[in-house]
């Protein structure tokens with residue numbers, strides 16, 4: 001028997017098995033989940049409805065990692081950015097976005113990111129490492145604890161640092177843990193997974209019993225344009241991504257969100273909007289326009305509000321459901337594409353090469 005099991009890396013069936021191995025009834029796992037996620041209690045001794053013997057076993061055989069808070073910044077609009085320190089000293093950022101009208105946690109799935117999108121600061125870091133399922137869940141555990149939202153309804157968007165489908169197994173396990181009825185009991189309609197469109201992983205996702213809402217980072221209607229913004233487009237091009245979306249099992253009355261970062265003079269013309277509308281014909285879709293959050297080192301500009309509105313109107317006139325993302329937390333660099341915490345270790349090119357399967 002391993003000397004120490006990482007409790008927060010276990011989904012409930014795994015915890016049941018670990019407890020059964022030690023002679024405890026399986027239902028004890030439900031109680032432990034309730035303490036950990038609903039009550040925020042991490043000290044076995046304080047789990048007062050467990051038999052004394054089980055508390056001792058938990059303390060002796062299991063350990064638990066909770067990231068520390070290394071920084072916290074509050075934006076004028078109420079958005080809060082948390083810098084979390086992981087057990088190995090690496091840092092990630094997680095963002096709380098209040099009252100949209102929902103309460104939303106934007107969580108990271110990797111330290112850095114291998115995708116190297118041309119307009120994204122996290123992409124400049126390269127991939128440092130994947131997060132474990134426990135580290136993904138811990139962001140919600142810590143933020144919901146501090147903000148006293150553990151027992152309230154909240155949304156989770158996998159739109160922080162990293163590409164969730166590049167860290168597939170840990171991301172899906174994190175969703176299973178968060179969905180567990182004895183833990184956060186987070187309904188999947190309250191979760192959105194945003195991806196650049198790694199097709200083999202997207203096909204896998206289509207088969208999952210647990211199905212979050214899907215957002216696709218499209219950003220341009222043609223391969224020529226998207227290739228210059230999203231390097232992985234060389235492997236998974238626009239037409240293939242759209243085909244995969246058409247096959248994707250979207251829930252009744254639900255749609256796939258297409259995220260589209262608007263870059264002045266690059267992808268914001270009326271022609272681009274018309275092409276985008278045509279591309280999305282026959283896809284259960286809505287478009288979320290994200291005017292660029294500019295930053296030093298990002299070689300693009302944010303279009304004017306008038307240009308954004310014109311683009312949105314061209315789409316709407318063609319029957320496309322469109323919204324413009326209000327970028328919250330820009331004053332504390334907590335908005336889309338502004339999360340960055342460490343220097344990169346290898347070049348984006350190397351990182352991408354590692355990211356590509358085969």
Ligand code: SAH
Nearest residue numbers: 120159162163194195217259292293336337
């Ligand atoms: N890797 C995933 C998750 C990132 S989600 C994905 O690509 O979908 C963050 C969203 O913000 C993505 O749509 C991303 O393209 C967008 N984004 C990145 N940098 C941005 C910036 N500087 N301004 C606005 N949006 C940005």
